[in-house]
Amino acid sequence: MTAYKKLTEHFKKISHFNHLAAICGWDQAAMMPAGGASARSAAMAELSVHIHKLQTQDSLADWFSEAETKTLPPEDTASLREMKRQWVQANVLPEDLVHAKSMAGSKCEHAWRTQRTNNDWKGFAENWKEVVNLSQHEAQIRAEATGLSPYDAMLDIYEPGTKTEFLTPLFDDIKRWLPELIEQVIEKQSHENLLMPQGIFPATQQKALGHKVMELLQFDFNHGRLDESVHPFCGGVPQDVRLTTRYDETDFIQSLMGTVHETGHARYEQGLPESYAGLPVGEARSMGIHESQSLFFEMQVGRSPSFIHHLAEMTGKQFGKENEPAFASDNFQKLYSRVNKGFIRVDADELTYPAHVILRYEIERDLMNGKISYLDVPELWNEKMQAYLGFSTKGNFKDGCMQDIHWTDGAFGYFPSYTLGAMYAAQFMAAMKKTVDVDAAIRSGNLSPIFNWLSDKIWSKGSLLTTDELVKKATDEALNPTFFKAHLESRYLK
Amino acid sequence: MTAYKKLTEHFKKISHFNHLAAICGWDQAAMMPAGGASARSAAMAELSVHIHKLQTQDSLADWFSEAETKTLPPEDTASLREMKRQWVQANVLPEDLVHAKSMAGSKCEHAWRTQRTNNDWKGFAENWKEVVNLSQHEAQIRAEATGLSPYDAMLDIYEPGTKTEFLTPLFDDIKRWLPELIEQVIEKQSHENLLMPQGIFPATQQKALGHKVMELLQFDFNHGRLDESVHPFCGGVPQDVRLTTRYDETDFIQSLMGTVHETGHARYEQGLPESYAGLPVGEARSMGIHESQSLFFEMQVGRSPSFIHHLAEMTGKQFGKENEPAFASDNFQKLYSRVNKGFIRVDADELTYPAHVILRYEIERDLMNGKISYLDVPELWNEKMQAYLGFSTKGNFKDGCMQDIHWTDGAFGYFPSYTLGAMYAAQFMAAMKKTVDVDAAIRSGNLSPIFNWLSDKIWSKGSLLTTDELVKKATDEALNPTFFKAHLESRYLK
Structure with missing residues (x-):
């Protein structure tokens, strides 16, 4: 041998x-x-x-x-x-x-x-x-x-192959326009009326709804299941993907979109190349690319007006509330694109999320490179929070540098994946739209053209290419923050 | 070390x-x-x-x-x-x-x-x-x-330590009185009226009922769960016992008592000595002793009039049919003690079951000892079936020697465990009744005195004693078929 x-x-x-x-x-x-x-x-x-x-x-x-x-x-x-x-x-x-x-x-x-x-x-x-x-x-x-x-x-x-010299300019670019954009959007949305769906939404019904949405997203139930856990995740193996969510019987909004997000992770796993099953080259490329797929599902497809239309319709039907104004498409669209500044990363929306990540990136980078001490972290957090989102966290450690689990056990280097994922997702969508009528596919309820593109360009590649090669082959250029900016402006300012 | x-x-x-x-x-x-x-x-x-x-x-x-x-x-x-x-x-x-x-x-x-x-x-x-x-x-x-x-x-x-010279006389004893007893019981029951509960019994409701019955049997849900599978079993580990059942929405009778049976296996596992966890001596003593616990739950406790009374009441309440005659205690008692001769072991009732086992024991014993050839099996099956239950299986292989999975992959030596279990269970009950008012405990709904006895004499012993020692310590004598006979006569002829 x-x-x-x-x-x-x-x-x-x-x-x-x-x-x-x-x-x-x-x-x-x-x-x-x-x-x-x-x-x-x-x-x-x-x-x-x-x-x-x-x-x-x-x-x-x-x-x-x-x-x-x-x-x-x-x-x-x-x-x-x-x-x-x-x-x-x-x-x-x-x-x-x-x-x-x-x-x-x-x-x-x-x-x-x-x-x-x-x-x-x-x-x-x-x-x-x-x-x-x-x-x-x-x-x-x-x-x-x-x-x-x-x-x-x-x-x-x-993120194999991703370096500070590549990441810092990308994040600096975002820092230049993001705070201003956030303010503009919040000002714009302050004039909108928003209706919160009221009622008790039984877990069994939410689960049935989740199944339907996963079917629309062509999750393969012969190779996976949906269950519940305190912290939703996508686990298992490519041949048998175990996806979890959790249900709040007074609010289905988070859980429903959470299921869309996890289904993105799941379909990447289910779409990995079978011929390399069990080998590292058959695994997902990186955490950032993994997140790009969940965010593609959640942000690019899931929050698009055509998909929101399906969601509103399916949800109204499931709960027998088709005729309530809170379940109308345009209200759902507003619910799912509301921007709010806050202290907490895990509660952040699409627009403010990168600010939370960049702040952490800059601190953990300098910490690992020995440029700052762990004792400097609360003050740096406060400074950056003020600069990016306008909040003081002075003395408020629990909503500041103590909020995340990642650093408690030393997972330094993980945070950038979240925003890399969001940027990759926006760039993939822009590239896809050159050859696929994405909106028509979503409207028709048959999303196959979208998934075929993702399967062809991303899922089936496993780790055969480096991240950089993968992105260049799929989109004809290296990661470029322009697409992310254009996506955010188009969604939140139009 | x-x-x-x-x-x-x-x-x-x-x-x-x-x-x-x-x-x-x-x-x-x-x-x-x-x-x-x-x-x-x-x-x-x-x-x-x-x-x-x-x-x-x-x-x-x-x-x-x-x-x-x-x-x-x-x-x-x-x-x-x-x-x-x-x-x-x-x-x-x-x-x-x-x-x-x-x-x-x-x-x-x-x-x-x-x-x-x-x-x-x-x-x-x-x-x-x-x-x-x-x-x-x-x-x-x-x-x-x-x-x-x-x-x-x-x-x-x-069955560590159990030999033919011990087993053959036991089974010969049963053979002497069982066929006659079966005929007597069938004749007696032929005059009884029996009402089958009619309706659709949704799986979710059957599951809820199963949970309640398991609570009555003090199954520890902090160390186990109830789920569904095509072939019900009791799996997992002592610290986390995984019990399964299956539901037929037109008939809850089998599934309900199946859950009682599996709970017996489960409580034995949950009751094994913690101080020997992970060691062979901390495991269940034998398949026969394991079956003695499931059959103690199913046959000794589960089919006793006082327990049947609880079952009928809980079931009527669960399905909102308290007042239907089919859900009355005495009808439940008849349903759960009906005797029918048949070809198929897995469908057999308590009384005819040993005939199926003894037949298999005699054949597999002679087969392994080289006294007969595999080609003799159908004819021997036919002869013994005629002798023990009065059926011919000539040319009917599928309901004869081809009905069980055990022999197909060579699990010779397993069958006796079923009837050993039934005999041990009857003997344990007779011994328990010397110090425990079993019927009063069941009637009260607090079955702890029963479980304390089992825990003390059987569960907590793991494999510290040989099977023979275990039985003698618990009942003051070796396995004795008299108890089994007395139990059957008392249940089916009284």
Whole structure:
């Protein structure tokens, strides 16, 4: 057996164990009774150890060395590159650092759940200091291994190939026009009348509605399911995608669009190339590209007037309220494009969201590169919040730098993916519209032309191309913030 | 670390992987969409290979040799005995035999699904020949390793310590009085009027009713759930028991008592000793003892007049039919104690069930011991069926020897567990009644005295005692068919 073949067999073996982890992880969030938690944690931990052993097994180094001396067909070269990438990621950190970071992260995250409520920055900072320290150490090691700057080395975990020198100008561009645009839109919307749907919307009915919307979005129920969990997510495996949502019986608005969002993630997974199933090259390209698909569904398709029209109609019918003014298309359109400035990222709308992300990006970048200390974070947060959204967070830590879970366990480098996703999505839509009559497809209720384009350009590519290649092939140019700006102006100022 | 300690650590590690297999197995039956099947099979097969590797790893032999030279406290001695038992079971067969049997079994079972419908004995026999051959070979190897007869060595997989010399006289006893008793009961019941509940009983309502009955039976919903699957079963792990049932919207009778049955299995699992969690000694004693608990719930408690009274009341209330005569207690009692002779084991009632089991026991025993050929089976089936239940199955293979799945993949030695379970259950009830006012407990709706007895005598013992020790400690004597006979006469002739 060639070294390349040995590697593919080995990575497929790893994917079988990842399959079990994905299903049991979904079960833990969506099905497991509370009393099962400790036995499950022990089983999952054992599985992690086993997967890590497989990822770091000695023979892999030799197989990579040997495989890299051979000339391979282009797709195999890409597959080898992606296996190597995952192998390096799994092997670059010494085990005691991984363990120490995991312990410090769990401790910090656990305490944060109460500290945040109590606005207890001092208590939080005590634990967080260690998480930041260990993460800086991690970034340093990753930087040495990759030749990147420390922050870029962290970013590379989530966004392979994306660097600060690429990201900073993009985000600077957004910063130049976003605050002004937000003010204009808020002023414009202040004259609009908005009707909130009133009533009790039973979870079973919301679920039936969710199923119908997923059918419209051509989710493949032979390869996936919809269930409930406290924090909605898209899990499982490409052959069996497990999507979750949660229902508030007094308000279906969030949950309904949340389902559209998760369905975008799900269809990307369901559309990944079958011929590379179980191999890294058959996986999603990056967190940003993944988010580009969920946001394509939620923001580009889901909030378009034609889709909103379907949503309003389906919702009115489901709840027997077709004739109530709150369920009219134009009211739904207003409901789903309302802009409000606020402290909290997860509650932010499409327009203000990038401000939250850019603020975090600038802070975590400087933190990982050692330019600032963890103690500087609250003041920097306050300054940037004032500059981008006009709020002070002085002394208000719980609605400021303590609001997110990401940093509590050291996931530095993740935040940019959200706004990269939004920008990619806008650019994909602009490119798609050159050859597809998107609006007609949505109006007709048969969205296949849209999904065919996405499948052809994005889903079926897995990780065969780099992110940059993928975007250039799909849209004829590199990521360009113009499309995002044009999309926002057209949606919110027209 | 002592060898004994190394063994316990190792078996706990195996149990973590068994946990994943149990949850993913449950998911496969109760949750997974059809399209997920092939990826799941591959993942589960990989997991099986891994578990088998852990069970057969070289160092275990040395650890057992070393541990067996030491004097251990009694509970550790039992724990060592049970680890050894599982280790011997996993190591006794050469891998190529395991593989060949698994292949031949899959092939035979798969074809059987159509062959049975077509009454195609000739086609079936062609595949089955190989399964029987390989099973005889297996029995031979197991016999050599244990010093047992071939059939006893197979029986030992499911019923450790139970032998033909013990079982044959028990079953012979039953054979002496059962056919006559069946005729008497059928004659007696022929004069009874029976009302079948009519209507549509929605699955959601049946599920709600199932939950209520499980609460009455003190199922711990913090450590388990109720779901649906085509073939009801009790799966999961003791900390998180996954019980399934299925609903027929025109008939709730089977499903409701099925839930009672599975709850018996479930409470045994939930009641296993926590201090031995993850170790073989902490597992259920045998298939027969497991079945004794499900049948204790279903037959001893579930079909008692006081429990039937609760069931009738809860069911009438659930479906809003309290005042219909079909939902009266005495009609429910008749419904749940109706005796009918039939060809099919899985449809058999409490009274005729042992006839089906004894017939199979006698045939599989002689088959494994090489006294008969697989070609003799249809004729023997016909003879025994005529003798025990008065039916001819000549030429009717599909309702005769081709009706069960067990033999298609070579699970010889399993059938006796069903009737052993029924006999143990009757004996446990007789013993319990010496100190517990069972009927008063059921009537009061607080069944704790019953469950405390079971927990104390059976559940909390795991596999610390042998089956024989367990039964003697709980009931002051070895298994004695008198109790079963007395139970049947009292229920069906009084």
